[in-house]
Amino acid sequence: MSGDIGATFAALADPGRRRMLGLLGPGQTATATELARQLPITRQAVAKHLATLQAAGLVEAHREGRETRYTLTPAPLGEAVDWLAETGAQWDERLARLAARAARDADSGILR
Numbered sequence: 001m002s003g004d005i006g007a008t009f010a011a012l013a014d015p016g017r018r019r020m021l022g023l024l025g026p027g028q029t030a031t032a033t034e035l036a037r038q039l040p041i042t043r044q045a046v047a048k049h050l051a052t053l054q055a056a057g058l059v060e061a062h063r064e065g066r067e068t069r070y071t072l073t074p075a076p077l078g079e080a081v082d083w084l085a086e087t088g089a090q091w092d093e094r095l096a097r098l099a100a101r102a103a104r105d106a107d108s109g110i111l112r
Contacts, residue, residue, distance in 0.1 A: 004056070005083050008076045011056035016041060017049050021058060024072040031067050 011017055020035055032050055036043040050070055053059040057076045061068050 005076075005079060007056040008058065008080050011052050011058055012080070014049065014052075016045075017053055020046070020049055020053065021072060021077075024059060024070060026072065026074070029062070029069040029071050031069055035070075 012021075016039065019039065023035055023038055024030060032043050032047045035050075036046045039046060041049075050059060050061075054061055054070075058073055059070045060073050061070055063069075
C-alpha cells in the first residue's frame with residue numbers, strides 16, 4: 001500500500017467528511033461553497049474538512065479561475081478496503097484455528 005492508511009482512516013472517522021465524500025461521487029466536482037449549501041455547517045468548516053480530506057489524499061483540488069473545485073480521489077478508499085479485507089482474513093484464520101482447538105480440547109475432555 002502506497003498511501004498513509006492512518007490518515008485515510010482518521011479522515012474517514014468524521015461523519016461530516018464521509019458525507020462530503022458521498023456528495024463528491026465519481027466524476028463529480030464541487031466547491032466548498034457548493035458543498036456548504038448541502039450541509040448543516042459553514043463554508044469555513046467545509047473548507048477545513050476539505051483540507052483534511054486533501055491531506056489524506058481523498059480529494060484533489062483544482063483551481064478554475066477564482067474557485068477551487070474538489071474531486072474525489074478513490075485510490076486511498078481502495079487501499080482502506082484492501083487493508084480491511086486482509087485484516088479480516090487474518091482474523092478469520094485465527095478464529096478458525098481457535099475454534100478447532102476448542103473443539104479438540106472439548107473432544108478430549110480437557111474442557112469438562
